[in-house]
Amino acid sequence: MSQNTSNIQTPGYTRKFVTQEAQVHTPTTGGVRTGQVQRTFDQALYRELLQRESQAAHLETVSTTLSSIEKLQGSPESQTSISARLADLRDDFIGLAAKPESVELQADVVNSAQIFAASMNTVANAIIDKRSETQDAIVNTIDTVNGLLTDIAQLDRQIFQTQGTQQGTADLQDRRDLKIRDLAKLVDVVALERADGTMLLMTRGGATLLDRVPNYLSTSPSRIAASSYYDPSGAGGIAPIRLGDPNTGVDITQDLRGGQLGGLLELRDDILPRMQAELDELAHMVAVRFKGKTAPDDGAPGLTLFTDTDGVSIPGDVSGSVDYAPPILYVGFASRIRVGQAVMENAELVRYGDGGAPKVPPASGSSPPDPIAGSTIFLKNVVDHVFGTTTLGGSNHIAFNTQGLGANPRRNLTSSIPANVSLIDFAQSVLVKQSSEAGWAKARATEATAMKEELDFRYSDKTGVNLDEEVVMLTVLQRSYAASSRVITTVEQMYDSLFRIAG
Numbered sequence: 001m002s003q004n005t006s007n008i009q010t011p012g013y014t015r016k017f018v019t020q021e022a023q024v025h026t027p028t029t030g031g032v033r034t035g036q037v038q039r040t041f042d043q044a045l046y047r048e049l050l051q052r053e054s055q056a057a058h059l060e061t062v063s064t065t066l067s068s069i070e071k072l073q074g075s076p077e078s079q080t081s082i083s084a085r086l087a088d089l090r091d092d093f094i095g096l097a098a099k100p101e102s103v104e105l106q107a108d109v110v111n112s113a114q115i116f117a118a119s120m121n122t123v124a125n126a127i128i129d130k131r132s133e134t135q136d137a138i139v140n141t142i143d144t145v146n147g148l149l150t151d152i153a154q155l156d157r158q159i160f161q162t163q164g165t166q167q168g169t170a171d172l173q174d175r176r177d178l179k180i181r182d183l184a185k186l187v188d189v190v191a192l193e194r195a196d197g198t199m200l201l202m203t204r205g206g207a208t209l210l211d212r213v214p215n216y217l218s219t220s221p222s223r224i225a226a227s228s229y230y231d232p233s234g235a236g237g238i239a240p241i242r243l244g245d246p247n248t249g250v251d252i253t254q255d256l257r258g259g260q261l262g263g264l265l266e267l268r269d270d271i272l273p274r275m276q277a278e279l280d281e282l283a284h285m286v287a288v289r290f291k292g293k294t295a296p297d298d299g300a301p302g303l304t305l306f307t308d309t310d311g312v313s314i315p316g317d318v319s320g321s322v323d324y325a326p327p328i329l330y331v332g333f334a335s336r337i338r339v340g341q342a343v344m345e346n347a348e349l350v351r352y353g354d355g356g357a358p359k360v361p362p363a364s365g366s367s368p369p370d371p372i373a374g375s376t377i378f379l380k381n382v383v384d385h386v387f388g389t390t391t392l393g394g395s396n397h398i399a400f401n402t403q404g405l406g407a408n409p410r411r412n413l414t415s416s417i418p419a420n421v422s423l424i425d426f427a428q429s430v431l432v433k434q435s436s437e438a439g440w441a442k443a444r445a446t447e448a449t450a451m452k453e454e455l456d457f458r459y460s461d462k463t464g465v466n467l468d469e470e471v472v473m474l475t476v477l478q479r480s481y482a483a484s485s486r487v488i489t490t491v492e493q494m495y496d497s498l499f500r501i502a503g
Contacts, residue, residue, distance in 0.1 A: 039170040040463045046177065047191065049459050052452040053181055054188040054204075054258035059445035061263030062271065065130055066438035069275070072126050076432050082123060082279075083427035085116040086286070090387045090424065096351065097379040106347040113305055113339045113350075120283055124226075124334035127276045132224040134268045135238070141186055141261050142217045142241065148183045149214035152176055152199070156212070159197045169197060183209075188258020205255025207243055218246035226276065226332025229408035230269050236408060238268075271437075274413045277327060277405035278430045279334035281415075284325070285400055286423055287314045287337065289386045292353075301353030301378045304340040308333065311341030324398065331407040353378040389422050400426055 074081045089112040096105040155176040159169045176199065180191050183201070189209065192200040201210035208215055220239035222228065229236035232251055241256060242249030256262050283306070291314060292302025308315050315333050316325030343349050349356065381392045390396055399419035406413040417429045 039173060042459065042462050043193070045455070045459045045462060049452070049455050050181065050184040050189060050191060051258075052448070052455050053184040054262070056445070056448040056452040057185040057260045058188075058258055058263040058266075059441065059448045061260045062267060063438070063441040063445040065134065065267050066271070066434075066441045069123075069126060069130060070435050070438035073123055073431060073434065076428060076435060080119070081431055082116070082119050082282070083424055083431050085112070085119045086424050086427050088112050089116050090383070093350075093379060093382045093387075097376060097383050100351045100376055100379055103347070106350050109350045110339060110343060110347045113343070116286075117306060117337045117339055120279060120334045120337050124276060124279045124283075124332070127272050127279070128224065128226050128332070128335060131228075131268055131272045131276075134264050134272070135222055135224050138241075138261065138264045138268065139219060139221055141264065142219055145183065145186050145209075145261070146214070146216045148179055148186070149201075149210055149216060152179045152183065152201070153210060153212075153214045155179065156198050156210070163197050173197075184259060186259045187256060187261045203252065203255050204258055205252065207250070207252045207255050215243050217252075218242050218244065218249060220246055224268075226335055227407045229273065229406065229411070231408060231410060233410075269408075269411070270413070273406040273408070273411075274415060275434055275437075276334070277331070277413055278415050278417065278434070280330055280332065281327060281400050281402075281405065282423070282427055282430060283334040283337045284314070284316060284327075284330045285426070287333075288317070288325075289397060289423065290382070291317070292381075293317070301355055301381070303343070303349060303353045303378065303382075305343055305350070306337050307340040309336045309338060311338065311344070327401050327405050328407060328409060351379065387423055389420065396420065 076083070078084060089109070092105070092109045092112045096102065096109055099105055155172055159172045159176065162169045162172065180189065180199070180201070183189055187209075188204040190202045190204055192202075194200065198212060199210060200208070202208050209217075219241045222238045224238070228238050230238040230240065230253060232240065232254070234240075239246070240251040241253045242251055244250070253265065256265055287306040290303050290305040304312070304314070307313055314330075316329030342354070351357075385392050400417070400421070402415045402417060402419045404412055405415060415433075417426065417433055421429065
């Protein structure tokens with residue numbers, strides 16, 4: 001009882017009690033024999049608690065990462081968001097259309113284009129960096145998992161060796177259960193206790209982590225780039241998570257879908273690549289719409305306003321009047337998009353397009369062609385159609401890709417963002433969707449944590465030390481002791497009386 005009250009604040013401690021067995025009275029024996037120290041334990045509640053620990057840790061891991069990205073992107077109403085920067089570029093083109101000869105307004109357009117590209121670079125690179133941090137966290141988490149498996153295996157052996165002795169195993173079992181709970185926060189684990197007191201630990205996908213001896217996880221550090229991905233075939237540049245040997249062990253990457261490790265894998269392989277792909281899709285569509293390659297040729301001049309790092313090309317730019325490039329060809333473009341070199345060197349191109357000022361044939365063959373004064377066909381196309389949903393010829397732009405996104409050709413990442421919308425609407429939808437994902441993840445994590453804490457309270461209430469109950473038990477023992485003392489005193493008095501009568 002004193003052990004229970006002194007450990008009331010000890011994490012993982014369960015209430016202990018001693019079994020008692022009455023002995024047959026003989027000339028040499030009698031009274032009560034005490035057995036081993038036992039503990040109060042609820043196997044069903046404990047298993048459910050492990051599952052709740054895994055769910056809460058998984059969702060909290062996802063929520064923490066998405067919240068950091070949301071802070072970087074800003075709210076949908078922010079004037080520094082990607083959609084706001086794209087709207088600023090449109091507004092500067094509207095201003096230039098009203099006064100196309102203005103050198104200052106031409107410079108404003110180029111400056112806004114640079115700011116938009118820089119905003120895209122910042123957010124896209126942040127997502128890539130988060131994937132890299134996630135990969136590092138996966139490696140570190142695996143080290144922690146293996147350390148816990150070592151500790152649990154050692155406790156398991158001690159429990160097996162101590163079974164049947166007077167010492168008992170209750171305290172060792174408490175320590176092992178607490179370690180298993182720590183393990184459940186990292187990986188979704190199922191714990192099955194055998195009759196001999198040892199524990200079988202498996203992932204919920206069926207991979208054995210502990211069967212008398214630990215089965216360690218292994219992986220190799222991987223450098224994450226925009227085009228990196230995990231694939232069971234070994235492609236993609238990201239090493240799998242294996243049981244045992246990092247080269248020949250069984251690949252269980254796809255079985256690890258719970259706990260912190262499961263949350264990290266979901267971020268690395270699904271959530272962050274899809275968010276990156278949505279930004280890549282926006283970057284590519286902005287570039288090709290300005291280039292004039294999102295509809296059959298309608299005679300409108302194009303402008304290589306945005307390019308890849310070389311300042312000339314657009315990734316995935318294919319031959320022909322329309323660009324039907326698949327997303328895999330421009331993975332990571334949002335992190336690299338810049339203003340084209342020709343525009344940087346000659347801001348007047350934002351007035352006319354790549355071809356420069358339109359010209360009319362000379363009056364005589366000896367004179368050079370003359371520019372068409374005040375031609376605004378390019379600016380009209382930009383204001384009314386590049387930023388709209390239709391082309392100058394009245395046909396629809398090709399739709400945004402919302403399927404088959406990302407670098408992994410076998411994963412088929414998809415987005416729920418509408419595909420037939422304007423550039424600004426798509427940018428706004430990306431921001432709203434990714435912001436709402438962060439909010440939804442936080443709400444789910446909060447709910448899962450509350451459910452875990454409620455179950456933890458129930459488990460502690462049922463198996464832990466209740467001070468009120470211990471006081472009641474102490475009172476009962478004190479009264480029992482006092483009653484027993486009075487019985488002994490009465491018996492002694494009776495014997496004394498008998499001796500005096502007989503004597």
